[in-house]
Amino acid sequence: MIRMPFRVASPTRLASLAALVALSLPIIQASAQQNVPPAPAPEPSAPAPAAAPAFPPIDPANFTAAAPTKEMVNGFLQTSWGYDDTRVWQVAAILKTTVEGLSKVIIYVGDKTGKQKPSGIQFFALPDGKHIIAGDEVLPFGEHPYTEYRTLAQQKADGPYRGAAGKDFEIIEFADFQCPHCKEAQANMDKLAVDFPKARIVYQNYPLPQHKEAAGAAAYGVCVAKQGGSTAFYTFAAAVFEGQDGLASSDGATLTLNSAVTKAGLDPAKIGTCAKDPATIANVDASVKLAKELNINQTPTLLVNGRQIPANGPYDTIKQIIQYQTKLDGLTN
Numbered sequence: 001m002i003r004m005p006f007r008v009a010s011p012t013r014l015a016s017l018a019a020l021v022a023l024s025l026p027i028i029q030a031s032a033q034q035n036v037p038p039a040p041a042p043e044p045s046a047p048a049p050a051a052a053p054a055f056p057p058i059d060p061a062n063f064t065a066a067a068p069t070k071e072m073v074n075g076f077l078q079t080s081w082g083y084d085d086t087r088v089w090q091v092a093a094i095l096k097t098t099v100e101g102l103s104k105v106i107i108y109v110g111d112k113t114g115k116q117k118p119s120g121i122q123f124f125a126l127p128d129g130k131h132i133i134a135g136d137e138v139l140p141f142g143e144h145p146y147t148e149y150r151t152l153a154q155q156k157a158d159g160p161y162r163g164a165a166g167k168d169f170e171i172i173e174f175a176d177f178q179c180p181h182c183k184e185a186q187a188n189m190d191k192l193a194v195d196f197p198k199a200r201i202v203y204q205n206y207p208l209p210q211h212k213e214a215a216g217a218a219a220y221g222v223c224v225a226k227q228g229g230s231t232a233f234y235t236f237a238a239a240v241f242e243g244q245d246g247l248a249s250s251d252g253a254t255l256t257l258n259s260a261v262t263k264a265g266l267d268p269a270k271i272g273t274c275a276k277d278p279a280t281i282a283n284v285d286a287s288v289k290l291a292k293e294l295n296i297n298q299t300p301t302l303l304v305n306g307r308q309i310p311a312n313g314p315y316d317t318i319k320q321i322i323q324y325q326t327k328l329d330g331l332t333n
Helices: 014-021 070-081 147-156 180-195 214-242 244-248 250-263 268-275 278-293 315-328
Strands: 087-096 103-111 119-125 131-134 137-140 161-163 170-175 200-205 301-304 307-310
Touching: 070 087, 070 103, 147 170, 147 278, 161 214, 170 180, 180 200, 180 214, 180 315, 200 214, 200 278, 214 244, 214 250, 214 268, 214 278, 244 250, 250 268, 301 315, 307 315
Parallel strands: 170 200
Antiparallel strands: 087 103, 103 119, 119 131, 131 137, 161 200, 170 301, 301 307
């Protein structure tokens, strides 16, 4: 049996591993609007050690599964965490389970600066070699874990955009006009447009069901983009986010959306009629379906060449991850 000198996250805490493995910071994930119940809050951390962690020696007896290999796990973690040159880890175990082909992977994680308490995390690698189970989520796995999501997004993400026309470098924002964190993220989106002029930055509707006026606002946005193009859409979107408080009621939403349409230079009556068209509603529904196919369950979320990043996190971290991902993809910023 493997011995764990460091604390291993309990199953209830592993729900936050989605953010950790998929690249992000747990504190970022906590400030997002979710379409699923939020993960339990993490336990308080102990004081950080003063020096970089010294992981225990590797025990060959803890590697009983044929797959994934240690090299595959390290490749995956390098892709996921390599943007942060202060993070260090050690693959501690790859164990067989009672289910054929399902392996339990245990990793020690630490920080070169000594600010982070060393801990253990675990996930289960599925027999297909392409996915892992972390907490209650199924996540992509492998040295190139984001390839399938990138291809799917290139094929189906059809929202208005700014920046480059090509899809080689694509930043897709999944957002909800009634989501307060999406409003907060707009400052980051404006900075990304400046710092990454070669990117195609797409707005993709993801109205959450708890926001009663979000789907209607999304439908208005679809019609604005259809009738006025992307420039008109971004003017409209900025006005809606600015007046977001007006979406708290049906009457307020009508006034807010019509005002935003007018600012975009379009006719509110025509946009209102278009927003009720079944084809427009189907467009919004298709965008929500795409988000779910991409395993996106909260707003605001960025998809950078298939890789999820919380859109309202610290800008410097977002920028660092995007730069790293484009390097992995062989692109220039």
